Amino acid sequence: MTDTRQLRARYRRILRFAARYMVLEWWFELVLPRFGLERVAARRRLVRAARIARSFHGLAVDLGGLMIKVGQFMSSRLDVLPSEITRELEGLQDEVPAVDFTLIRESVERELGMPLERAYEYFDPTPVAAASFGQVHRARLIANDAVDVGFSAVVVKVQRPGIADIITVDLAALRRVASWLNRVRFISRRVDLPALLEEFAIISLREIDYLNEGSNAERFAENFVDDPRIDAPEVVWERSTRRILTLADATAIKINDHAKLVAAGIDPAEVADELSRAMFEQLFMHRFFHADPHPGNIFVTPADPDRADQSTPEWTLTFIDFGMMGDVPENLSRGLQRLIIAAAARDAPGLVASVRDMGILLRSAESAPLERALGELFDRFGGMGFSELQQVDPQEFRAFGNEFSEVVRTMPFQLPENFLLIIRAISVTSGVASDLNSSYNVWTAIEPFAARLARDEGGGTVKELAKQALSSAGLILRLPQQLESVATLMQRGQLAVETPGADKRLRMIELLVRRLISAVLFTALLIGGILVRDTDPTIGLVLIIGSALPLAHVLFAGVVNRNRLF
Incomplete structure (x- = not known):
């Protein structure tokens, strides 16, 4: 049995580590932008992320136990963390001494x-x-x-x-940290942290x-x-x-x-x-x-x-x-089949819908940017075979990849655990096989199994593809009529365009103006208090203390109103 005092110290150390870097990120991502210093905050964002990952690496090696598993687990969560973090964590191994x-x-x-x-x-x-x-x-x-x-x-x-006992304590600390982070609207809209932690807990306990x-x-x-x-x-x-x-x-x-x-x-x-x-x-x-x-x-x-x-x-x-x-449960297997069908039909909305149905894309996501990005992907590279893709200019691949990654990174993706394990198994297998045989091609290797699955489905895949083709044909046939209807509405002046993004921006501008006034008041009171403090200490102190009120509005009003906006 591990000493109770050691377990409590371990629990507190994990919480201190999390709190320290949460406050640091709060300062850079919330406070500095309030003063118009967004560029300062963004300039070294990736460097800060890598530094946090390195610090966690040290913590994990020192504590051992579940913390190492956390690093290994998160290093594979490319759907949640940027590459700057996963790159620092992917080398984390069980660097712990042997038990006596x-x-x-x-x-x-x-x-x-x-x-x-x-x-x-x-x-x-x-x-x-x-x-x-x-x-x-x-x-x-x-x-x-x-x-x-x-x-x-x-x-x-x-x-x-x-x-x-160590795993129990570590999970308790991680649940506490997850509850802190889940209160941040920006995070909760993109990642279901409590659910992510529970799936990790299940894996660890098994x-x-x-x-x-x-x-x-x-x-x-x-x-x-x-x-x-x-x-x-x-x-x-x-x-x-x-x-x-x-x-x-x-x-x-x-x-x-x-x-x-x-x-x-x-x-x-x-x-x-x-x-x-x-x-x-x-x-x-x-x-x-x-x-x-x-x-x-x-x-x-x-x-x-x-x-x-x-x-x-x-x-x-x-x-x-x-x-x-x-x-690979039945529902996930069906979801993967629908995803493959949509990809084969180059149907970006259908592909996004299948991803959403599998729980990979959270329901709160605005799917239009991803649909546009996938549409561009299909238009540029969709019809190419493997040999043709090899002839594409690497710089074009890199430019498109950076642009596509930026869109994906802003989306609230979260892979179901079984799906993540599938990706992990395939990627590790492909890496080992490629090391053994430099000409190994994972797509060539998977073709016989895909064909066998299609035969086992008894034509179900073909029927779905036919249904998808009929749907696309129907859309093409209806397109001229729809365009004519739009033109008629424009002539009548009855065409209405919903712009929820514009309304949101107007509200944000209004909030920014109010906070700008508060910032001016804060500056005036603070400087005034400093100037008169030598001649009248009482009034100077009152002015300096009073400057805290508009400062609080500048710093925290945005947090409250952001929850309303989002």
């Missing part, structure tokens, strides 16, 4: 209810790997257990002592349930039971609990170790193809997938050259670490 072996021994013996020597014939005191939630040790089963399961070499994943991880490993293995190329380590349930997980030792050649692959007579390009096939089969066929397929979690295991059955493959891909797994 005495504590590991105590934990294992307490969980298994027996001395370590009775549970394992051998247990290596030096960990293979140490992470924020646990660490892994090599071990060897006693003879009787080895006979029962069919192997003796195992790895034992041991949860860090007190990590459950990761420290090793029985859940063991079940995931068995489910994964069952999905590939007829595939001799894909494997997962067997779970030793007799030596596993919620805090201890014992697995067959599957250590082999790391998938990104080119030299060892070639030395073993294994073609890295072939490994890339098999990895890609395995991942897309998980996503499209099983709808249950490994969400963290980085090189440390996948081994290439050469077959025994003296094996009796020479028909078995010469090597297998062995996945490990099933704490972070993802499901």
Whole structure:
């Protein structure tokens, strides 16, 4: 059990860190613009963001526990954070020292209810790997257990002592911070922070349930039971609990170790193809997938050259670490299908509508800017194949990408967790495969699965595309009549144009004028008080104190009225 005083100190330290940088950003983003210093505030905005990320990196490494997971999690939330932050966080690893072996021994013996020597014939005191939630040790089963399961070499994943208490405290602190930030209208309109935190909490709590991880490993293995190329380590349930997980030792050649692959007579390009096939089969066929397929979690295991059955493959891909797994639910699968249909039809409004239906775009979003940006994207690049895109001037790509990113960044996007895990799995897989084979193309790899899905749908996709085409044709046929109606209304002087943006700007101008008057009063009272303080201290003090009232109006009236405007 972690010391209560240490937990309280940890809680306060997290809150102090958050409060410090919230006040700093409040000063730059709210106070300085009140005095017409928007450019000063904006000039180093990205530099400040990167500095905050670096400071959080230091805090996470120092505290360990959930804070490291927060950094790793947020580094993949490109829908929420700018790249200046994610770039600083993406290198954050489990940079924590190993737990003293005495504590590991105590934990294992307490969980298994027996001395370590009775549970394992051998247990290596030096960990293979140490992470924020646990660490892994090599071990060897006693003879009787080895006979029962069919192997003796195992790895034992041991949860860090007190990590459950640490996670509870960290989540409490993060919920407090999220509630602070959620009161800021600008943030709450763009990100549902409490919901984001709860999805993160669910993922983290699942990761420290090793029985859940063991079940995931068995489910994964069952999905590939007829595939001799894909494997997962067997779970030793007799030596596993919620805090201890014992697995067959599957250590082999790391998938990104080119030299060892070639030395073993294994073609890295072939490994890339098999990895890609395995991942897309998980996503499209099983709808249950490994969400963290980085090189440390996948081994290439050469077959025994003296094996009796020479028909078995010469090597297998062995996945490990099933704490972070993802499901593709039916509703998300349907949403993805609608999104693909809209993209195929180059229907920007339809694509935005499908994104909104999946919860990726918050309901409060004004979709017109995104629709225009997508329309420009379809018009410029929509008809190009991969080879044609490679011929486009890189500067044009860069210019369009910057413009499109600016539009997307202002939109209140928030990816559902399952969707985020899908993107993560595909991007990590693509990166590993590209490293193994420089000519790897993720779109070429996905085509067979897309075609197979279309066949399995029984023509449903074709029907949707036909429906989309008929809808577009109907719009084209109705367009001349609609233009004629608009012209008639203009001639009659009955054409009304709604301009909610203009009304909002007029109200903002009115508020700015009022606050400008308050700023002038503040300046006059303050300077007047300073000037007369030497001759009449009482009146000078009254004037200086009185200047606080118009100053308060300048600083805070905008916050109150902004909530009304938005």
